Amino acid sequence: MKVTFLGTNGWFDTSTGNTVSVLVQADGYDLIFDAGNGIAKADHYISQEKPVFLFLSHFHIDHIAGLHTLAKFRLKQGLRIYCLPGGAALLHTFVGEPFTVPLEKLPFSAHAIELEEGIHKIPFIVECRPLVHPAPCYGYRVEIDGRVIAYCTDTGVCDNAVLLARDADLLITECGLKPGDTSELWPHLNPQDAIGIAQKAHAKRLALMHFGAEVYKTLGDRTALQEQFGREFPGLIVATDDLTIDV
Numbered sequence: 001m002k003v004t005f006l007g008t009n010g011w012f013d014t015s016t017g018n019t020v021s022v023l024v025q026a027d028g029y030d031l032i033f034d035a036g037n038g039i040a041k042a043d044h045y046i047s048q049e050k051p052v053f054l055f056l057s058h059f060h061i062d063h064i065a066g067l068h069t070l071a072k073f074r075l076k077q078g079l080r081i082y083c084l085p086g087g088a089a090l091l092h093t094f095v096g097e098p099f100t101v102p103l104e105k106l107p108f109s110a111h112a113i114e115l116e117e118g119i120h121k122i123p124f125i126v127e128c129r130p131l132v133h134p135a136p137c138y139g140y141r142v143e144i145d146g147r148v149i150a151y152c153t154d155t156g157v158c159d160n161a162v163l164l165a166r167d168a169d170l171l172i173t174e175c176g177l178k179p180g181d182t183s184e185l186w187p188h189l190n191p192q193d194a195i196g197i198a199q200k201a202h203a204k205r206l207a208l209m210h211f212g213a214e215v216y217k218t219l220g221d222r223t224a225l226q227e228q229f230g231r232e233f234p235g236l237i238v239a240t241d242d243l244t245i246d247v
């Protein structure tokens with residue numbers, strides 16, 4: 001399957017990219033993780049013929065800002081938006097008047113579905129677990145077409161990130177901080193933290209995204225990570241907007 005990074009910035013858009021959104025194109029479904037501004041590019045890649053499943057990690061605006069672009073899509077088999085308990089009401093507020101076209105008035109069917117922590121068959125397997133963040137936040141693990149993809153952002157180092165990423169073909173996680181930096185009041189990962197989680201979980205590959213827009217000011221700041229840490233974790237991918245990889 002193909003994984004395309006539609007938006008790879010944390011917090012706000014800059015010349016390095018849009019805020020976070022990741023597209024996973026499986027045989028029968030198109031999956032999207034988070035709806036930062038990058039989601040507006042999804043129709044450059046998908047045919048809009050398959051059902052689209054959108055998984056929201058949390059409601060910080062860099063993860064939902066792109067929802068106001070949903071009205072331009074024509075998803076022939078509709079959209080299911082999975083979120084935390086209590087998230088459906090938030091979605092109907094944010095994707096509603098006076099902010100934008102309400103969910104129920106989009107030109108395709110769109111439903112918000114809250115997931116309890118645990119493992120669900122929707123019909124493919126999805127596991128969701130809380131991460132460590134100032135706001136309630138889910139990490140996800142999906143098993144589809146014989147592959148396992150874990151998506152864990154925004155978070156500090158935590159056991160649930162390791163649990164979700166266990167033996168994953170690909171762990172997609174955040175890199176909010178520069179190497180060696182920490183942020184105790186507002187937990188995020190630096191590249192060493194992310195590699196530590198991937199190693200502990202025995203993930204085969206690790207894609208870094210959600211680069212803190214205020215600290216990774218140029219794409220060169222990102223590629224430096226590949227040089228610095230590529231040997232330590234050979235499956236390291238430093239994502240940029242519109243990068244597509246096969247999984």
Ligand SMILES: [Zn+2]
Nearest residue numbers: 010011062154
């Ligand atoms: Zn974020």
Ligand SMILES: [Zn+2]
Nearest residue numbers: 058060133154
């Ligand atoms: Zn956040």
